[in-house]
Amino acid sequence: MTSLAELTTPALLLDVGVLERNCEAMAQRAARHGVALRPHLKTAKSADVARRATRGHSGAVTVSTVAEAGYFARHGFTDLTYAVGIDARKIAALHDIERANGARVTLLVDSIEAVQAAGARARELGASFRVLIEIDTGGGRGGVGPRDDALLSLAREVQRSESLTLAGVLTHAGHSYHVQGGTAIRAIAEAERAGAVHAAERLRAVGIPVEVVSVGSTPTAVCAQSLEGVTEMRPGVYTFFDLDQVARGICGVEDIALSVLATVIGHNPRSRRVLIDAGALALSKDQSAAEFRSGLGFGLVCQAGGTVPLPGLCVAELHQEHGLIACEGDEDAQAMFRALPVGSRVRVLPHHACMTAAPYDRYHVVEGAGSGVQAVWGKARGWHAGV
Amino acid sequence: MTSLAELTTPALLLDVGVLERNCEAMAQRAARHGVALRPHLKTAKSADVARRATRGHSGAVTVSTVAEAGYFARHGFTDLTYAVGIDARKIAALHDIERANGARVTLLVDSIEAVQAAGARARELGASFRVLIEIDTGGGRGGVGPRDDALLSLAREVQRSESLTLAGVLTHAGHSYHVQGGTAIRAIAEAERAGAVHAAERLRAVGIPVEVVSVGSTPTAVCAQSLEGVTEMRPGVYTFFDLDQVARGICGVEDIALSVLATVIGHNPRSRRVLIDAGALALSKDQSAAEFRSGLGFGLVCQAGGTVPLPGLCVAELHQEHGLIACEGDEDAQAMFRALPVGSRVRVLPHHACMTAAPYDRYHVVEGAGSGVQAVWGKARGWHAGV
Structure with a gap:
């Protein structure tokens, strides 16, 4: 089993346990109705x-x-x-x-x-x-x-x-x-x-x-x-859920099956930013959840091993292939740098799963916190037949 | 030569004449410096x-x-x-x-x-x-x-x-x-x-x-x-330019080489919207130019044959595969419906060419207003080797 540390980033992670729970819950709702x-x-x-x-x-x-x-x-x-x-x-x-x-x-x-x-x-x-x-x-x-x-x-x-x-x-x-x-x-x-x-x-x-x-x-x-x-x-x-659905009260953060694995590629002490290699293309510029919840930036940041958001951190700025993580208080920048050293990995929980997943050609399937990659699932992208 | 009417949409159009002019101008700048x-x-x-x-x-x-x-x-x-x-x-x-x-x-x-x-x-x-x-x-x-x-x-x-x-x-x-x-x-x-x-x-x-x-x-x-x-x-x-560069005073609308061809798939008289089949994935949700210019929505709308924006129209709303064109005044909705009948085609000028082009796998190359497709150019997408 490939460990998350071995993947090249950005990579789309899908928790199959959460996915199956979401699918089962919706199937039961349909059956009930x-x-x-x-x-x-x-x-x-x-x-x-x-x-x-x-x-x-x-x-x-x-x-x-x-x-x-x-x-x-x-x-x-x-x-x-x-x-x-x-x-x-x-x-x-x-x-x-x-x-x-x-x-x-x-x-x-x-x-x-x-x-x-x-x-x-x-x-x-x-x-x-x-x-x-x-x-x-x-x-x-x-x-x-x-x-x-x-x-x-x-x-x-x-x-x-x-x-x-x-x-x-x-x-x-x-x-x-x-x-x-x-x-x-x-x-x-x-x-x-x-x-x-x-x-x-x-x-x-x-x-x-x-x-x-x-x-x-x-x-x-x-x-x-x-x-x-x-x-x-x-x-x-509902298959993946996302921050947008959380902000609307439709699900909890623990129901989000999709995240983006990224690598910390730099620290900028002048701007108090941690740089990751997941930017606007890897995360999407969608900020739907901002309609109902502040402090989410372009996504919440978790340690690579799990999907519990790190308090006070979000992806505050996006460039094409760079994401810039910021913390709320100035005094927290050093703590953020210590928590996210250069070369370490994070998971980002997206605002809108549909927009984030679209450009990728595969999912790396995990199950639960600390899981390695259990499978690689292919996917479609683009618009036209035979493409 | 394929006409634009025969393409399936959304499709990325690239005007090779404008591209070459942009490339030549930048090469001259570099040489001058x-x-x-x-x-x-x-x-x-x-x-x-x-x-x-x-x-x-x-x-x-x-x-x-x-x-x-x-x-x-x-x-x-x-x-x-x-x-x-x-x-x-x-x-x-x-x-x-x-x-x-x-x-x-x-x-x-x-x-x-x-x-x-x-x-x-x-x-x-x-x-x-x-x-x-x-x-x-x-x-x-x-x-x-x-x-x-x-x-x-x-x-x-x-x-x-x-x-x-x-x-x-x-x-x-x-x-x-x-x-x-x-x-x-x-x-x-x-x-x-x-x-x-x-x-x-x-x-x-x-x-x-x-x-x-x-x-x-x-x-x-x-x-x-x-x-x-x-x-x-x-x-x-600069190879493509876009509305963002226009808004910053870096180029004119006539220097934009990239546009998205879309089909009018519906009219909604209740919401006064023209629907096109280019949505958030085909155009991107980038609205960079809004920092300096209003009224651009998610892109300006032109007739399919050219790149002169239709006055008062923009892509006002995006869903994953739907774009919704709106006009400024209520009384203009009927004029907009007449100008853009169901089945007709439009070109959308994007805010940020890098974000719009990224998910496509090809360019349809045109040259000047009224041109058909002169060539199809492949392109890379995604992140990783061998993908």
Whole structure:
């Protein structure tokens, strides 16, 4: 077993014990609500994570890029929802992925133009696709409003297409990321559920069958009190959790499975900084958690052997390949230098696991404090097929 | 020639005409100052860009990761400075890169601990390395102060090592990125020059030979009035430029060579947003230019055929794979929807070219407004050798 001291840094560490606990808890939540769990794999982009996130249930997953669709199809995940509004120029690549792997990719639409372009492209290719209509339940990103006239005309446009089949409706309460605490998130979860179900009922009321009513974000999946009328949920970041979810009250620091291993490459006594070789590319410049908690900088710093944050330390500044750790008080700089000697290693807990993990091509798998590297798991990155 | 309409998005576009103009202007600046240009290729990570950035001069380059060192060495760039403080555990990979490609990698140190660890590792491998001592000329990142006692003890420690040779001193005035306008940047450029030269002279005064006096950042390289005593400069982002350099007064919008091609995948009349398929991963969350200019959001929006920003529009919000374009006034939303129909394409000008380009694996090369794709250039990404 490789020790952490032997790895070259920056390296992405994933605690498999925490990952499995997070996956099991979400599977139990879905079971309790009587809905399917279709984990969003944009966070992990890894087949090994996907196997744990789908253990004991359907194997259906959600993806956010053509690259992820191809990667997961090649790894045996054949029921894929591509949960970003479709550009018809991606249809040929998705059809190739389906044929090469016996997979089915369900598309997302929220405009007549997208339905027509996707339908025409599918017809040219002799392909057919299931589609979901995106519903905007308050996030203000993709989707038609649950009460909009556009919903019915969109559904009828799908029905008119020879190459598309309407599978149902999908919503993502992205605005649940901008509130804190159970009460506020529960209200958004209920609006998400009610909006999606209302849209489905309006379609059913005019004789349009709706099989799928899909909701989901990690905060709403954790906090929802009822998922009455919903058929599936699509949380993603719960697999790894991060400081952002901690700051919102969704999980504890001990639930964070992902961290970045970095090496102390210098001390600067003039600026009172410890330099590490994990910078803006290795950690990401995301500071989502700062909306609700101060003192986090670009991530919390732990000793390499564990994930308990060192009091008063954070990554205060990022350059492309340098991270600069600062302490709160001036008098603590010498203590910080002693605690983190040049050549030693630290783990950084990230604000937003999806952004931090994305550019890496592998996870180094550990289990618990003091663990060495038990396995190396590959992952997808980038956007396009065959890349 | 592929048209932009046929590409799958997001895609990184690089205007080769602008790139070559930027490269030529910097080469002329270096020649005028009588210093070598050792371009920092952390921005482009591309051999095709490196050939243009080194045209007519030495071919020496600067890198920021072991992955870049390996990539450029394989592509024939054999004089490499790895300008991040060295962790000894990277030495074996760098030595492999040297041997496989007949390359020479010069290392950076700023502590006794790093010198001892690097020296010991090199000796174990039967290798020898040239090293530069990093000087902190005000940036507060890596380096010893030009007047610090540590400078002399560090140089003597390098001289004592059998496997290391002292090549000179290196500094990076990273704080030039936090000021605006010629006067302020000229002052930092002079402090950068004077600090590096002072450090070199202190070493020479005690009989320690100093061959290399290396300075550089794009702002200081553009604004420096004198580089007396300097032997080389290492700017990087000038190859592409970006909104951050525009906001600081270093270049014009017309000098930006890099943009992201994206597809309009939806309109949301409730939130008055145009949705594109370039999100936080495709554009990066960097907002450096916001320090000096408002109204830029996460990037300015142009029609796909050119790089003239559409008035009043910017990418106002980013999700992992979604960008949300907003306009300034409410009444403009309908005009924005008409200008950017679903299925149409836009180019986004980025804040910080280094951060935006990093996760991609290729450039689509264009030349001038209305150009199709003339070539596809590969590039490095990630951190480690053989990845």
